[in-house]
Amino acid sequence: DSGVTQTPKHLITATGQRVTLRCSPRSGDLSVYWYQQSLDQGLQFLIQYYNGEERAKGNILERFSAQQFPDLHSELNLSSLELGDSALYFCASSLGGRTYNEQFFGPGTRLTVL
Amino acid sequence: AQTVTQSQPEMSVQEAETVTLSCTYDTSESDYYLFWYKQPPSRQMILVIRQEAYKQQNATENRFSVNFQKAAKSFSLKISDSQLGDAAMYFCAYRSAGHGGSQGNLIFGKGTKLSVKP
Numbered sequence: 500d501s502g503v504t505q506t507p508k509h510l511i512t513a514t515g516q517r518v519t520l521r522c523s524p525r526s527g528d529l530s531v532y533w534y535q536q537s538l539d540q541g542l543q544f545l546i547q548y549y550n551g552e553e554r555a556k557g558n559i560l561e562r563f564s565a566q567q568f569p570d571l572h573s574e575l576n577l578s579s580l581e582l583g584d585s586a587l588y589f590c591a592s593s594l595g596g597r598t599y600n601e602q603f604f605g606p607g608t609r610l611t612v613l
Numbered sequence: 614a615q616t617v618t619q620s621q622p623e624m625s626v627q628e629a630e631t632v633t634l635s636c637t638y639d640t641s642e643s644d645y646y647l648f649w650y651k652q653p654p655s656r657q658m659i660l661v662i663r664q665e666a667y668k669q670q671n672a673t674e675n676r677f678s679v680n681f682q683k684a685a686k687s688f689s690l691k692i693s694d695s696q697l698g699d700a701a702m703y704f705c706a707y708r709s710a711g712h713g714g715s716q717g718n719l720i721f722g723k724g725t726k727l728s729v730k731p
Contacts, residue, residue, distance in 0.1 A: 513730060532718055532719075534718075541705060541722075542723065544718040555718055589658065591719075599646065601660060606656070606657055607656055609656075
C-alpha cells in the first residue's frame with residue numbers, strides 16, 4: 500500500500516458525460532501528479548499540482564481540468580467524455596521540495612466510456 | 614522535449630535465468646533521474662530501481678541492477694535469478710531534477726512485457 504488513495508476504483512459512464520476522479524495523497528506530500536494510461540498513448544503525464552497551485556501541464560485535453568484543495572486532496576474532472584477517454588487514471592504524490600522525493604502511485608481509477 | 618524509448622515490446626526468460634531489458638532516452642538536461650517501474654497484472658505501479666544521472670555507479674537493488682551509460686543515453690535493467698513473480702510490464706521512466714517544489718513529472722517509455730517460464 501503506497502498510502503495514496505484514489506476513488507472510485509472503477510467508473511463506467513456514457514459518452515458526453517462528466518466524471519470526477521478523486522485522489523488523496525500520502526500524509527505530508529504536497530505534490531500531486533495525474534497520469535493517464537491507455538492502450539493508444541501508453542502512460543502519459545496530465546498535470547501536476549504543488550501545495551494547491553498548478554505547477555506543470557502535460558498532454559491534458561481542454562475537456563479535462565484538475566484542482567488541489569487546501570487539504571491537499573486533488574480532483575480530476577473529465578467532461579464531454581469520448582470513447583477514447585477510456586483509460587486507467589493514476590494519481591501519484593511526492594513530498595516536493597528541492598531534493599529528490601519519490602513519487603508514490605495510487606491504485607488507479609479505471610474509466611470505461613461506453 | 615525528453616523522450617524514452619523501449620525497443621522490446623515483449624521479452625521472455627526462463628525461471629532462475631537472467632534477462633536484460635533495454636531503454637534509451639533523449640534529453641539535453643544534465644541533471645535528471647532514471648527509473649524502472651514494474652506493473653504487475655494488479656496494475657499497481659511499483660518502483661523497482663532509481664538512478665541519479667550525476668552518479669557514475671550503477672544502482673543495484675537485490676536481484677535488480679542497471680547499466681547506466683550516460684554518454685550513450687542508455688539505461689538497461691538486468692534481472693538476475695528471475696522468479697515467476699517478476700512477470701509484469703516494465704516501464705523505463707525519466708524525470709527532470711526540478712527545484713523549488715516543481716520536481717518534474719515522469720516520462721515513460723511504452724513498456725516491455727516480461728514473461729517468466731517455469
